[in-house]
Amino acid sequence: MNCNQITPTVRAEEKGFRPWCASCALKQEDRILGSFETLPDVDQRIELAFLEKQLKALGQEYDEKARIYLEDDSERKEYEDSRAGKDDIPVARLAEIMRQQGLSIGRNQLYVWLRKRGFAYFDALRNRNLPTRQSLDKKRMTVEYKTYVEKKSGRLKQSPQLRITPSGQEFFISTLAEERNRG
Structure with missing residues (x-):
């Protein structure tokens, strides 16, 4: 143990603490020793003012997140008729199915192939x-929106994901197989 160590009571006397701490409404000596006192009426009003400010800030943050969510919802109306069904699969899963059937193609190559065609x-x-209007009309693809919280700003965001319908799966597998057989 260090011989220069100071006990809490001596430290409080040496530093000349003020009798009240405004933020926590405790006597400084009591805070060091671990006992608490109740808030006087003035300090309670100060605490209420701080709480009201925090509540107002939280309300504004909630309103902003709700507005962002509703704006994203309005953008989704363009793809409203093409909601993803339970049998729709992502492009990565379609690439796996194609590989199992002997067509050597990866997810990124499949995306490139879909864009070129x-x-x-x-x-x-x-x-x-994203799917083209033609793919949506022929019901080969759909769009699924996933909601997530952006790390930097804490905003709610939605990310569209391309999904392939069962009829689209058959069509794309047969079309790619024909191209590979011809070429």
């Missing part, structure tokens, strides 16, 4: 592959 396009604003 006009079944999908790359949306730079959302940084996502």
Whole structure:
């Protein structure tokens, strides 16, 4: 043990603590020793003012997140008729199925193939592959929206994901197989 160590009571006397701490409403000596006192009426009003400010800030944050969610919902109306069904699969799963059937293609290669043939396009604003209107009308693809919280801002965001319907799976597998057999 260090010989220069100071006990809490001596430390409180040496530093000349003020009798009240405004933020926690405790006597400084009592805070060091571990006992508490009740808040006087003035300090209770100060605490209520701080709580009201925090509540107002939380309300504004909630309103902002709700507004962002509703704005994203309005963007989704463009793909409203093409909601993903339970049998729809992502492009990565379709690539696995194709590999099991002997067609050597990966997920990224399949995305490139879909874009070259006009079944999908790359949306730079959302940084996502999305189906073309033709693919949606022929019910070969759908869009599923996943909600997540952005790490930096804490905002609610939605990310569209390309999904392949069962009829689209058959069509894309047969079309790719025909191209590979011809070429």
